[in-house]
Amino acid sequence: MAVNRVGTLYGVGVGPGDPELLTLKALRVIQQVPVVFVPIPRAGAASFAGSIVEPYLDPSRQRLEKLVFAMRDDAPTMEGQWVQNARTIGAWLAEGQDAAFATEGDPMLYSTFGHIRQALGNVLPDAAVVAIPGVSSVHAAAAAALAPLADRDERVAILPAMYEGDELRSTLAAFDTVVLLKLSGAIDRVLDDLEELDLVDRAVVVSRCGWPEERIVRDVRSLRGQRIDYFSTMIVRGKGL
Amino acid sequence: MAVNRVGTLYGVGVGPGDPELLTLKALRVIQQVPVVFVPIPRAGAASFAGSIVEPYLDPSRQRLEKLVFAMRDDAPTMEGQWVQNARTIGAWLAEGQDAAFATEGDPMLYSTFGHIRQALGNVLPDAAVVAIPGVSSVHAAAAAALAPLADRDERVAILPAMYEGDELRSTLAAFDTVVLLKLSGAIDRVLDDLEELDLVDRAVVVSRCGWPEERIVRDVRSLRGQRIDYFSTMIVRGKGL
Numbered sequence: 001m002a003v004n005r006v007g008t009l010y011g012v013g014v015g016p017g018d019p020e021l022l023t024l025k026a027l028r029v030i031q032q033v034p035v036v037f038v039p040i041p042r043a044g045a046a047s048f049a050g051s052i053v054e055p056y057l058d059p060s061r062q063r064l065e066k067l068v069f070a071m072r073d074d075a076p077t078m079e080g081q082w083v084q085n086a087r088t089i090g091a092w093l094a095e096g097q098d099a100a101f102a103t104e105g106d107p108m109l110y111s112t113f114g115h116i117r118q119a120l121g122n123v124l125p126d127a128a129v130v131a132i133p134g135v136s137s138v139h140a141a142a143a144a145a146l147a148p149l150a151d152r153d154e155r156v157a158i159l160p161a162m163y164e165g166d167e168l169r170s171t172l173a174a175f176d177t178v179v180l181l182k183l184s185g186a187i188d189r190v191l192d193d194l195e196e197l198d199l200v201d202r203a204v205v206v207s208r209c210g211w212p213e214e215r216i217v218r219d220v221r222s223l224r225g226q227r228i229d230y231f232s233t234m235i236v237r238g239k240g241l
Numbered sequence: 242m243a244v245n246r247v248g249t250l251y252g253v254g255v256g257p258g259d260p261e262l263l264t265l266k267a268l269r270v271i272q273q274v275p276v277v278f279v280p281i282p283r284a285g286a287a288s289f290a291g292s293i294v295e296p297y298l299d300p301s302r303q304r305l306e307k308l309v310f311a312m313r314d315d316a317p318t319m320e321g322q323w324v325q326n327a328r329t330i331g332a333w334l335a336e337g338q339d340a341a342f343a344t345e346g347d348p349m350l351y352s353t354f355g356h357i358r359q360a361l362g363n364v365l366p367d368a369a370v371v372a373i374p375g376v377s378s379v380h381a382a383a384a385a386a387l388a389p390l391a392d393r394d395e396r397v398a399i400l401p402a403m404y405e406g407d408e409l410r411s412t413l414a415a416f417d418t419v420v421l422l423k424l425s426g427a428i429d430r431v432l433d434d435l436e437e438l439d440l441v442d443r444a445v446v447v448s449r450c451g452w453p454e455e456r457i458v459r460d461v462r463s464l465r466g467q468r469i470d471y472f473s474t475m476i477v478r479g480k481g482l
Contacts, residue, residue: 022265023262106376143254150351158398171396171415
């Protein structure tokens with residue numbers, strides 16, 4: 001009787017948008033597995049991670065499978081979705097096939113991979129899980145704007161701006177560099193805090209970093225009242241390098 | 242009369258140690274330029290970044306040049322060294338040749354590239370500078386230990402442990418994830434704080450991530466009193482994912 005080896009799930013960070021920021025390891029893994037899963041925000045939508053990996057796949061022996069991860073503040077629905085997606089992946093792994101879950105940026109930083117991994121632990125506890133780190137938007141934005149993140153004794157904070165309240169001000173005061181992600185809807189509040197702390201000239205916003213439509217805004221005051229692209233990163237340097 | 246175009250300096254992140262974590266872009270750039278500079282801590286020493294890039298270079302048309310960056314708390318000596326190294330690089334650029342400066346991890350996070358860039362701005366203001374982001378040890382350690390950095394509304398702090406004082410405790414209390422770099426000499430102090438905040442079971446240390454001698458320590462209490470490798474990263478999760 002054949003031993004039914006359970007496959008390995010690779011959580012693969014594909015970088016922030018520029019397809020050249022894929023690592024050699026990510027490329028090897030996605031070209032090796034028979035199936036690459038990618039998240040989409042709703043049925044029929046395009047996949048960001050999918051658009052990066054698809055050109056590297058061989059359709060004669062590999063499949064690209066989309067999994068819906070609707071983003072909303074409805075925990076039971078979200079959890080049901082994660083379990084359902086983990087079952088879809090688990091079905092491949094249970095056949096002894098390896099699989100990749102490709103995710104924008106890095107799989108451990110604000111990625112759906114964390115939920116998939118947790119749900120898979122219940123669905124198929126025997127499955128091995130391996131994470132392949134990627135270049136996150138934090139590093140890509142810093143490079144694009146030539147904005148140093150830290151030197152020597154400096155401290156960095158990474159915050160999701162849309163969830164920040166009063167603690168944003170104390171963090172801006174206590175850290176040398178603050179990186180703000182998820183700026184949508186929060187820009188005016190963030191600008192208020194920056195102006196109060198006299199840091200507004202020490203901030204830069206990078207939108208769609210590494211995409212053809214990349215935009216670097218150094219006069220961040222000009223963003224007040226504007227709709228900010230979800231894929232935007234603000235870097236605030238409390239002091240110079 | 243020929244126009245003497247000034248070359249471009251590429252600050253290239255080569256990742257945290259695993260040569261497969263080089264990006265496609267980093268690989269393209271280091272194979273394209275006639276000279277790749279790498280930092281070494283003292284004359285005659287081996288270069289970490291150099292060991293990653295050297296196998297990809299073509300010695301018949303490319304040179305690997307080592308630049309000494311002694312690490313010590315002596316600002317005038319350090320600055321003199323940065324200016325001297327910037328002049329060495331600037332001499333190539335002034336000839337119209339492009340050059341790469343390869344740096345472990347990411348060029349904007351605790352990298353000598355920041356100092357080279359600043360010194361070059363004085364030595365050769367016309368030189369264009371481009372940064373190629375890399376996978377930092379923060380992301381690599383998180384992937385190796387399968388330790389999530391952040392989800393949804395969570396906040397991450399990156400701190401150089403050896404320079405932290407009392408503020409470490411308040412940061413551990415205010416952030417969902419704290420990543421501690423530069424642990425050498427600081428481990429006992431960090432363990433005291435973790436024990437006081439009942440977080441010692443929520444910490445993991447990854448040393449020499451992606452190197453053959455990689456080591457993941459989940460019982461961090463066992464590190465008390467020990468000499469910790471400079472290339473070690475601690476990830477503390479205040480709450481679970």
